[in-house]
Amino acid sequence: MDINMNRDYVVDITKKLLMTPSPSGFCQEVLDHVIHEADSLGYQWESTPKGNLIVSVPGKQSDVLGLSGHVDTLGAMVRSITSDGTLKLTSVGGFMMHAIEGEYCQIHTRDSRTYTGTILTNQPSIHVYKGAKSQDRDEKAMEVRIDEKVSSQEDVKALGINVGDYISFDARTQVVPSGFIKSRHLDDKASVGVLLGLLKWLSDNSITPEKTLKIIITTYEEVGHGAAYIPEDIRELIAVDMGAMGDDLSCTEYDVSICAKDSSGPYDYEMTTQLINIAKNQNLNHAVDIYPFYGSDGSAALKGGNNIRCALVGPGVHASHSMERTHIDALDNTFQLLAHYITQ
Known part of the structure; x- marks a missing residue:
């Protein structure tokens, strides 16, 4: 069986997803x-x-394997x-404030209106504020x-902007000739x-996978409860999230x-x-790591009381929760690992 990822398709659909605003709960x-x-x-x-969202793929067996990924991202609210x-913000998801300073x-x-803006400190000019550099x-x-x-305040409210409105960060997605994909929200x-x-x-x-697949696309992972509920017939879950x-x-x-x-x-x-054995046998570039400050949809599913076995895999991403970057090879290796797992 040929297991080949359609790289053009994956890059194109990933770009489309990246450039669509979707802070947790606004998806x-x-x-x-x-x-x-x-x-x-x-x-x-x-x-x-x-x-x-749950997408179902009938398998050769009635046993059900879940694969989860999340489309919700970091963001903010008014x-x-x-x-x-100006607008004061509250975070949606966990990130460093200096990672969004200067961001569009x-x-x-x-009521479905959209306005643009820039995230700055309240001391945005070094020519005016002596403490601008050292400000927390x-x-x-x-x-x-x-x-x-x-x-x-009245001017802003006249635009229809109110407390509780979502603020999304521009993704600034680029795919460069060397195969790197750099963007916010690769996670x-x-x-x-x-x-x-x-x-x-x-x-x-x-191709019919060995087990029936339920692909779960979650919308609250960044705030901790994306896959807290999963269908009761799932016995195994692979959370697919960034490395x-x-x-x-x-x-x-x-x-x-x-992970x-x-x-x-x-x-x-x-x-x-x-x-791990599949990755070794298929000569996939892979890493086995421990992430002490990380949680996933698998974590949420287990904490939600689901009686499942769970694993976590995903493409390596540099500078997570900041200006992130990965390579098409990482996506391909993740695809290969999943494809072999679901067909054996």
């Missing part, structure tokens, strides 16, 4: 892209009450409107400068691109990461061993 537009792909590939899907017409953003009102970067110091003629849209590539490979080649890079870790931007343990504890021994 319908990006889910519409996934639904369109599932429809075009001929697979049935359903939505859960809280907004997750916390308050200042007297001079969009403000999404609840925390929520109290950050604000959004709106690209509209506003100078008061976890790169993995969702791989999962859609897996669906396309199954459909294009009329972290840094001190004491061996993962690179070219590898598929296999043996994260902040929620160790992943299933047998599943993790099987994934």
Whole structure:
């Protein structure tokens, strides 16, 4: 059996996902892209009450394997409107404030209007503020400068902007000739691109996986409860999420990461061993790592009381929760690992 990822398809759909705003809980537009792909590939899907998407692929066996990836991203909400017409923000998901300083953003009102802006500190000019360099970067110091003629709370409210409106960060996606993909929100849209590539490979080649697959696309992973509920017939779950890079870790931007343990504890021994053995036997660039400050949809599923075995894999991503970068080879190695796992 030829196991070849359609690289052009995976890169194109990943770019489309990356450039669609979707902070946790504000994901319908990006889910519409996934639904369109599932429809075009001929697979049935359903939505859960809280907004997750489940795409089903019949298998040779009735046993059900879940594969999860999340389309929700880091972002913010309007916390308050200042007297001079800027916005104070509150974080959606965990990130360093200096990672978004100077970033362009969009403000999404609840009556479907969108405005652009820039995230700055409240001391944005070194020519004016003596303490601008040393100022703490925390929520109290950050604000959004709106690209509209506003100078008061009333001006801002007249635009329809209110407390609780979502703020999304511009992804700034680029795919460069050397194969690198650099963008915000590769966590976890790169993995969702791989999962859609897996669906396309199954459909294009009329391949039936060994077990029935339920591919779960979650919308609240960055705030900790994305896959807290999964269908009761799932007995195994592979969370497909980014592999972290840094001190004491061996993962690179070219590898598929296999996580043996994260902040929620160790992943299933047998599943993790099987994934490692496949990676070795297929000569895939891979790394086995421990992520002490990391949680996944697998973590949420286990903490939610689901009686499952669970593993975690994904493409290596540099500078996670900041200006991220991966390589098409990492997506391909992740695809290969999953394709071999579901067909053996």
